[in-house]
Amino acid sequence: MADVANSSSGDSVTDRLVRVLETFTPTRTAQTAAEIGRRAGLPSSSAHRIVGELVDSGLLERDDDRRVRIGMRLWELATRSSQALRLRQSAMPAMERVQARIREHTQLAILEQDEALFLERLSGPASGSNVTRVAGRLPLHASSSGLVLLAFGDHDLQERILASPLPPLTRETITDPAALRRKLAEVRSLGHAVARGFIEAVSTGVAVPVRDETGQVVAALSVVLRRDAPVEPALVELHAGKREIERALGFRG
Numbered sequence: 001m002a003d004v005a006n007s008s009s010g011d012s013v014t015d016r017l018v019r020v021l022e023t024f025t026p027t028r029t030a031q032t033a034a035e036i037g038r039r040a041g042l043p044s045s046s047a048h049r050i051v052g053e054l055v056d057s058g059l060l061e062r063d064d065d066r067r068v069r070i071g072m073r074l075w076e077l078a079t080r081s082s083q084a085l086r087l088r089q090s091a092m093p094a095m096e097r098v099q100a101r102i103r104e105h106t107q108l109a110i111l112e113q114d115e116a117l118f119l120e121r122l123s124g125p126a127s128g129s130n131v132t133r134v135a136g137r138l139p140l141h142a143s144s145s146g147l148v149l150l151a152f153g154d155h156d157l158q159e160r161i162l163a164s165p166l167p168p169l170t171r172e173t174i175t176d177p178a179a180l181r182r183k184l185a186e187v188r189s190l191g192h193a194v195a196r197g198f199i200e201a202v203s204t205g206v207a208v209p210v211r212d213e214t215g216q217v218v219a220a221l222s223v224v225l226r227r228d229a230p231v232e233p234a235l236v237e238l239h240a241g242k243r244e245i246e247r248a249l250g251f252r253g
Helices: 013-021 033-040 044-057 072-079 083-102 144-151 155-162 177-190 232-249
Strands: 060-062 068-070 105-112 115-122 137-139 193-196 203-211 217-226
Touching: 013 033, 013 044, 033 044, 044 060, 083 105, 083 115, 083 217, 083 232, 105 144, 115 144, 137 144, 144 155, 144 177, 144 193, 144 203, 144 217, 155 177, 177 193, 203 232, 217 232
Parallel strands: none
Antiparallel strands: 060 068, 105 115, 105 217, 115 137, 193 203, 203 217
16 A cells, blocks of 8 residues: 555554454444544545555445445455464354254354454354354453453453453443452363353353363353253253364364
8 A cells, every 4th residue: 555654643554544444343334434534533535545545455345335345355365374264164063063952142252352252153043132243242251252261361361351340231240350250260160151141131151161282272162042041951062062173173182
């Protein structure tokens, strides 16, 4: 791209590009250049120039109404040699089996910038309520997947989250650092997390850790059940699924 210098405000071109791309969300998939500029906090001229260059490169695309969307080339680049793609591909057969047996939402999440980022979600017509989306994020303290990733994460991550605000999503969400510390110890001891009503009052999340060939926890495999559903059948399937994924990733523990 032609403009590689810092802007008059001191922002680098990379910072401005990231801000433009971050204006897209799972529910905001098409925007005008003016809307992008306003949401990214950029002058109109800069926004139109950056959007135009991204469209020219194929990273963004314009539809017939002149609204802008994420381009296929960005997806193509993101999936090349991606560890997340390898993980998702390794997990899909096991996830399909878990979903077929439990018949509830089955999900795969990784740790990304102190949040749980969901790589995949499989659902069926009988599945209950679930706020998770593919490429969506949830707080680590408020979801079963997040609790697993946090419990098996490094000490610095845990202390950083424990020292941060813990906003409630429901009345059941853990918001007290001492209570969260106890919950993380429980997750490590049991080898799974149960989050009953943490995100939605009507749902229970159940998650287990997934390890790669080095033995490091790299993902959480989870299901979302109805609030009062028994968790034991789900745990049986989740542990079987995680072992299958771990074998595919090369873990021999």
